[in-house]
Amino acid sequence: QKEVEQNSGPLSVPEGAIASLNCTYSDRGSQSFFWYRQYSGKSPELIMFIYSNGDKEDGRFTAQLNKASQYVSLLIRDSQPSDSATYLCAVQVTADKLIFGTGTRLQVFP
Amino acid sequence: KAGVTQTPRYLIKTRGQQVTLSCSPISGHRSVSWYQQTPGQGLQFLFEYFSETQRNKGNFPGRFSGRQFSNSRSEMNVSTLELGDSALYLCASSLWTGGKSPLHFGNGTRLTVT
Numbered sequence: 685q686k687e688v689e690q691n692s693g694p695l696s697v698p699e700g701a702i703a704s705l706n707c708t709y710s711d712r713g714s715q716s717f718f719w720y721r722q723y724s725g726k727s728p729e730l731i732m733f734i735y736s737n738g739d740k741e742d743g744r745f746t747a748q749l750n751k752a753s754q755y756v757s758l759l760i761r762d763s764q765p766s767d768s769a770t771y772l773c774a775v776q777v778t779a780d781k782l783i784f785g786t787g788t789r790l791q792v793f794p
Numbered sequence: 795k796a797g798v799t800q801t802p803r804y805l806i807k808t809r810g811q812q813v814t815l816s817c818s819p820i821s822g823h824r825s826v827s828w829y830q831q832t833p834g835q836g837l838q839f840l841f842e843y844f845s846e847t848q849r850n851k852g853n854f855p856g857r858f859s860g861r862q863f864s865n866s867r868s869e870m871n872v873s874t875l876e877l878g879d880s881a882l883y884l885c886a887s888s889l890w891t892g893g894k895s896p897l898h899f900g901n902g903t904r905l906t907v908t
Contacts, residue, residue: 715894716894718896718897726901727884727899727900727901727902728837728884728899729899730896730897730898733894733896735894772836772837774897776894778850779890780825780827780842780844780849780850780890781839781842781850781852782827782839782897783839784829784836784837784839785836786835786836787836
């Protein structure tokens with residue numbers, strides 16, 4: 685079992701819709717969770733981080749964490765074509781090691 | 795504040811050669827992590843350094859090594875290059891606050907081994 689799992693996609697959504705990206709992780713002791721966005725040919729950039737169970741909102745983005753189910757998700761409201769990218773889920777498995785999923789490719793079509 | 799700087803941006807090497815990649819973290823960041831990114835495997839953790847000490851290492855052969863200097867700049871070295879080492883190598887720095895400090899990535903070094 686991989687430490688961090690994501691559906692590779694592509695996830696295709698129409699402009700203006702809600703995109704839902706999911707991630708599961710195997711280490712129950714993980715405490716910190718991050719979402720990164722990576723455009724083709726670019727390096728990953730941080731979108732959000734979440735440490736506590738529940739929801740965390742930042743603009744059009746909402747991160748959701750359920751430690752009991754070992755599940756973290758990212759919702760993108762009012763999706764735009766510029767949101768088309770690969771979204772990487774990352775889990776802090778130790779204080780000095782961050783493990784990434786292989787990413788979900790999101791396509792937002794006009 | 796300047797971001798994470800990686801040099802060079804592109805490298806072409808031949809099998810059997812060695813290569814050294816360089817990374818300058820964001821000013822004030824003392825933790826530097828290195829990742830290998832390939833289309834099939836995604837981002838794979840190589841190692842992490844803090845205050846010139848390697849604190850964690852991923853599942854890579856001993857041909858992959860690194861070091862960190864007193865000014866937090868870091869280098870990674872790959873010896874006896876293989877075709878499978880062709881990848882994007884990403885360096886990331888963080889403040890490191892006990893595991894709740896996000897990584898900030900450089901633009902990467904794209905290594906091609908022929």
